[in-house]
Amino acid sequence: MAEDGYIQVYTGNGKGKTTAALGLALRAAGRGMKTYVAQFLKKGAYGELAAAKLYLPGLVIIEQFGLPDFHHRENGVSREEREAAAAGMVAAKKAMASGIYRIVVLDEINTLLHFEIIPVEQVLQLLAEKPPGLELILTGRYAPEEILAHADLITDMQETRHYYQKKVLARNGIEK
Numbered sequence: 001m002a003e004d005g006y007i008q009v010y011t012g013n014g015k016g017k018t019t020a021a022l023g024l025a026l027r028a029a030g031r032g033m034k035t036y037v038a039q040f041l042k043k044g045a046y047g048e049l050a051a052a053k054l055y056l057p058g059l060v061i062i063e064q065f066g067l068p069d070f071h072h073r074e075n076g077v078s079r080e081e082r083e084a085a086a087a088g089m090v091a092a093k094k095a096m097a098s099g100i101y102r103i104v105v106l107d108e109i110n111t112l113l114h115f116e117i118i119p120v121e122q123v124l125q126l127l128a129e130k131p132p133g134l135e136l137i138l139t140g141r142y143a144p145e146e147i148l149a150h151a152d153l154i155t156d157m158q159e160t161r162h163y164y165q166k167k168v169l170a171r172n173g174i175e176k
Helices: 017-029 047-055 079-098 109-114 120-128
Strands: 007-011 035-040 060-065 103-107 135-139 153-156
Touching: 007 017, 017 035, 017 060, 017 103, 017 135, 035 079, 035 109, 047 060, 060 079, 079 103, 079 120, 109 120, 109 135
Parallel strands: 007 135, 007 153, 035 060, 035 103, 103 135
Antiparallel strands: none
16 A cells, blocks of 8 residues: 555536546555445446446445435535544544545535535545545546645646537436
C-alpha cells in the first residue's frame, strides 16, 4: 500500500463524476486493492452494482444510502433522507477506519451537502479522520468551498452539450 493517500473531489455540472470514481476503483481492483463506495442519494439497480458483484466480488463493495425517488429541493428534506444519509456516513466512517480498503468513495456527497441533508461539518470531521494511505474520493455537483479547501485533487467536469436537452432519458448501461 502506498504511504500517501489523498483527497480527490470530482464536481461540476458535467457527466462523469461517478464514472471517474468507479474507473479509479476498477484500476485499483486490477492491482488487488479494495474499494468501498457509499452511494448517497441513489437507490436502484444501477449497472455498477451488478458489475461489482459479478466481476469484482470482494474488491469493489458498493452500498446505496438513498431513497428510490430523487431528492427535490422544493419538497424540503425528509426524515427518511436524513436517516439514509446518516446511515451512509456511519458506513463510510467504518469502512475508512477498517483498514480493509485502499479507496473509499463518497458518491454524491457534495450534492447531499448542497441540499443540506447533512451539515458540512460532519464531512469535514470525516476528512480529518482519514487514515494515512487511504485515498478518499468525494463526488457530486456543488462541492462546497470548505470541502475544496481540503482536496489534494479537484476535477471540475463541465457540460458543453448533453443529450438530456433533447429529452433523452437515462439509459441502461450508459447512465444507470
